[in-house]
Amino acid sequence: MCGIVGAIGTQNAESILLDGLKRLEYRGYDSAGMATLDAHQTHIRKAVGKLGALASLLKERPCPGSVGIAHTRWASHGRPNEINAHPHQFGPITIVHNGIIENHAALKKDLLAQGHQFESDTDTEIVAHLIAQFKKEYPTDFPKAVSKALELIHGAYALAILDQDSPDTLIGVRQACPLVVGLGNGENFLASDFPAVLSHTRRFMVLEDGDMAILHKDRVQVQNIHGEIQTRTPITLDWSPATAEKGGFKHFMLKEIFEQPQAVIDTLRGRFSLGDLELVLEGLQTDLLKNIQQITIVACGTSYHAGLIAKRLIEELAQIPVEVDLASEFRYRNPLIRTSHLVIGISQSGETADTLAALVLAKSKNAQLVALCNVVDSAIARLCNTSAGTFYTRAGPEISVASTKALLTQIIALYLLALLLAQQRGLLHAQTLEKHLDSLYQLPLLLEAALKQEPEIRQTAKRLAQSENILLMGRGLLHVAALEGALKIKELSYIHAEGYPAGEMKHGPIALIDEKMPVLVLAIQGMNYEKTLSNLEEIKSRGAQVFVVCNETDHELRQAYPNALLIPTCSPYLVPALAVLPLQLLAYHLADLRGLDVDQPRNLAKSVTIE
Numbered sequence: 001m002c003g004i005v006g007a008i009g010t011q012n013a014e015s016i017l018l019d020g021l022k023r024l025e026y027r028g029y030d031s032a033g034m035a036t037l038d039a040h041q042t043h044i045r046k047a048v049g050k051l052g053a054l055a056s057l058l059k060e061r062p063c064p065g066s067v068g069i070a071h072t073r074w075a076s077h078g079r080p081n082e083i084n085a086h087p088h089q090f091g092p093i094t095i096v097h098n099g100i101i102e103n104h105a106a107l108k109k110d111l112l113a114q115g116h117q118f119e120s121d122t123d124t125e126i127v128a129h130l131i132a133q134f135k136k137e138y139p140t141d142f143p144k145a146v147s148k149a150l151e152l153i154h155g156a157y158a159l160a161i162l163d164q165d166s167p168d169t170l171i172g173v174r175q176a177c178p179l180v181v182g183l184g185n186g187e188n189f190l191a192s193d194f195p196a197v198l199s200h201t202r203r204f205m206v207l208e209d210g211d212m213a214i215l216h217k218d219r220v221q222v223q224n225i226h227g228e229i230q231t232r233t234p235i236t237l238d239w240s241p242a243t244a245e246k247g248g249f250k251h252f253m254l255k256e257i258f259e260q261p262q263a264v265i266d267t268l269r270g271r272f273s274l275g276d277l278e279l280v281l282e283g284l285q286t287d288l289l290k291n292i293q294q295i296t297i298v299a300c301g302t303s304y305h306a307g308l309i310a311k312r313l314i315e316e317l318a319q320i321p322v323e324v325d326l327a328s329e330f331r332y333r334n335p336l337i338r339t340s341h342l343v344i345g346i347s348q349s350g351e352t353a354d355t356l357a358a359l360v361l362a363k364s365k366n367a368q369l370v371a372l373c374n375v376v377d378s379a380i381a382r383l384c385n386t387s388a389g390t391f392y393t394r395a396g397p398e399i400s401v402a403s404t405k406a407l408l409t410q411i412i413a414l415y416l417l418a419l420l421l422a423q424q425r426g427l428l429h430a431q432t433l434e435k436h437l438d439s440l441y442q443l444p445l446l447l448e449a450a451l452k453q454e455p456e457i458r459q460t461a462k463r464l465a466q467s468e469n470i471l472l473m474g475r476g477l478l479h480v481a482a483l484e485g486a487l488k489i490k491e492l493s494y495i496h497a498e499g500y501p502a503g504e505m506k507h508g509p510i511a512l513i514d515e516k517m518p519v520l521v522l523a524i525q526g527m528n529y530e531k532t533l534s535n536l537e538e539i540k541s542r543g544a545q546v547f548v549v550c551n552e553t554d555h556e557l558r559q560a561y562p563n564a565l566l567i568p569t570c571s572p573y574l575v576p577a578l579a580v581l582p583l584q585l586l587a588y589h590l591a592d593l594r595g596l597d598v599d600q601p602r603n604l605a606k607s608v609t610i611e
Contacts, residue, residue, distance in 0.1 A: 002098040003407030004073040006160040009187025020196035029072030031085035036166045038456040046085040069160040071096035089126040091132035097124040099157035099177040103469045142166040148224040170215040174207040181205040188215045205232040206377040245422040251598040253400035261444040263405040266394040268479040284389040290345045292342040298327040298358040299346035302403040305484045310414035318421035327354035348406040350378025400599045408482035439571035454481040461589035473502040474522035477576045485583030492591035515543040522549045
């Protein structure tokens, strides 16, 4: 949610900041702005709408200086307009902010009583007032003034702060919202996410909750709000700047869909050997998993669907009972968690607020924790590294708001975890394990084959583009694929879509079916196939527009439905990984044909770091 970029060095900051904001557009926003310092003078430019509006303003009125901060805002406090856009300034202090200040009303009331006046409706402006007020007590100690203000603030926030009296200093603060420091040569950076400054550095320090980073062009110091020095070990990313570019594709989402075969290869690389049948899941304390008696998976959105697939894999292969909970529900009840319990948190970003809170709750009940995420050293990863560990998916940067390759790599990683748990319990013969691993090894080739049907999927999208509703149905693991397909269609095309278990059709959804209702049925051989065909005939007999996803070898169904979306034949456990691919492409083309913003759907953000 929102995006922060900061830079301090010798180069012109404006171009660095604007480029960084472009690379953070995937996070979602409705306004943008930047501030730079030049000769103790603050220059602020803000605009409503997309970054093009800010870029045009900067051409007319540039922002000079080699230190600055910038922001893309997604409205939480106050309507999206120029006044509420970030940065906010009061006196010498200029600030940008992600998150929510929970006690903003009480703070504002106190400041108003002291004679302060506010220009915006945001909670952010209050922080600028607080810091400026403490600067009167500490006129030559910018970090101290920030620390004193932070002592009064409650909530979730990432802050980037400038003081026009300290033009050689840029301060970043993190509390429950992601913020990283990019380490350059004679220049340093702040960012909400790595891609913002990947073109300048691959060396980063990931800030932890309570950290305050004090950046100068030639050094960075991290301390807590009490001034105590903190040690944060730099990491080096192997992502290239090109991974954050479209690479010739029309949209990031389409690029990321086509990156899925390579993402699966990266997830599998080095984690098993067909020769000696050894699973190597680095990052996990596997000895802590041997005596687990029950598993709960907590996640949100697409990651929740990965959890539903994992439930089937783990229960069938390892014979361990598994519950899957929406993290936003789990955290607000009193779950039955014991010390023999494993709680797995799934999050692409590793910063999802509800998932993090659910894991904190599980830890308080002495459960073992495992994180499955894509971002190294994220908040969820750090929490779980104090328990049973973190398993990274290696999906690489995912820029489009709608998740694609993150889901697929989560499914593969969870499959590997299910195999490990089964192996630990003596439930997998070597020959059976070899078959599982061989099917995983073949998956990238099958994905490549499925991607070749993109032109046919676009033609199907043309037939559905004017629909107001779409119903998706499947059984077993294909029901989960239907849920994910429906979510993608809703997110991207704004068509109302619902995924439903086909066996439940007579218990309600059949009332919706008429000639105006398109129904997409996932019918895969060996996956309750005959039962699904019966459901398909019932739907067809009521005049619905019927579309199917089936095996490319299912000649009978292909003859009945010449426009069927096809997937190669594979292991039943990998069917959902293949089945979601044509549904991702269908959702993408529906949105594109309807002229919508594919990479940044309205009202959505990539990383939901506040409730």
